[in-house]
Amino acid sequence: xxxxxxxxxxxxxxxxxxxxxxxxxxxxxxxxxxxxxxxxxxxxxxxxxxxxxxxxxxxxxxxxxxxxxxxxxxxxxxxxxxxxxxxxxxxxxxxxxxxxxxxxxxxxxxxxxxxxxxxxxxxxxxxxxxxxxxxxxxxxxxxxxxxxxxxxxxxxxxxxxxxxxxxxxxxxxxxxxxxxxxxxxxxxxxxxxxxxxxxxxxxxxxxxxxxxxxxxxxxxxxxxxxxxxxxxxxxxxxxxxxxxxxxxxxxxxxxxxxxxxxxxxxxxxx
Numbered sequence: 001x002x003x004x005x006x007x008x009x010x011x012x013x014x015x016x017x018x019x020x021x022x023x024x025x026x027x028x029x030x031x032x033x034x035x036x037x038x039x040x041x042x043x044x045x046x047x048x049x050x051x052x053x054x055x056x057x058x059x060x061x062x063x064x065x066x067x068x069x070x071x072x073x074x075x076x077x078x079x080x081x082x083x084x085x086x087x088x089x090x091x092x093x094x095x096x097x098x099x100x101x102x103x104x105x106x107x108x109x110x111x112x113x114x115x116x117x118x119x120x121x122x123x124x125x126x127x128x129x130x131x132x133x134x135x136x137x138x139x140x141x142x143x144x145x146x147x148x149x150x151x152x153x154x155x156x157x158x159x160x161x162x163x164x165x166x167x168x169x170x171x172x173x174x175x176x177x178x179x180x181x182x183x184x185x186x187x188x189x190x191x192x193x194x195x196x197x198x199x200x201x202x203x204x205x206x207x208x209x210x211x212x213x214x215x216x217x218x219x220x221x222x223x224x225x226x227x228x229x230x231x232x233x234x235x236x237x238x239x240x241x242x243x244x245x246x247x248x249x250x251x252x253x254x255x256x257x258x259x260x261x262x263x264x265x266x267x268x269x270x
């Protein structure tokens with residue numbers, strides 16, 4: 001299979017999952033409609049004041065995070081490769097009365113769709129694994145930023161992705177690659193992280209691992225200056241070897257030591 005074939009499989013899966021996610025407790029769309037903000041406190045603090053700034057959200061899925069930034073004062077554009085996800089996001093923006101733009105596009109072709117620059121390019125949680133080409137992604141980020149603009153990402157730490165996740169796997173057994181691979185890792189999944197019991201037709205997905213150093217280096221190669229790289233001892237995904245450490249957060253059991261489970265990077269276009 002070619003890279004385009006892998007991406008087509010992923011796109012069909014996300015087209016199927018998007019309406020399911022809109023109805024899931026995980027995304028709590030009704031709570032969002034009532035005025036909720038679906039961003040972490042540390043994200044809001046690290047990105048800083050967005051009032052009046054243009055913000056592009058890459059791989060925005062159904063738009064709840066994008067529209068959360070709009071509620072904080074940003075002028076927002078969301079982009080995702082799933083037509084269904086973008087359709088859900090547009091309906092949600094209309095339902096809550098927020099002026100937002102959503103575009104359906106492969107991230108690598110966004111330059112053909114958007115002819116403007118942004119103050120902030122943002123992306124978060126569960127996005128890097130869908131990217132076959134980190135350097136190409138970083139170049140798109142840099143091209144879409146105004147000089148002096150910032151890029152911000154918060155994402156699951158790649159070290160947390162290498163361990164066995166079969167039900168009942170409580171030991172840290174390395175099963176998946178850490179560094180970028182030419183071919184993606186195939187994963188057969190029932191439902192999804194947001195709708196685990198859902199019956200879906202498209203169960204297969206392909207993901208590309210990327211080491212943390214590879215992510216940072218791609219951004220630097222694209223001409224960005226890294227302002228900080230932070231690591232956190234919690235994640236937002238329930239894994240067999242983790243324990244719940246707070247509402248919607250999981251971390252290492254106290255008797256198992258420490259490990260970085262999330263990271264964030266803020267970078268500035270020179």
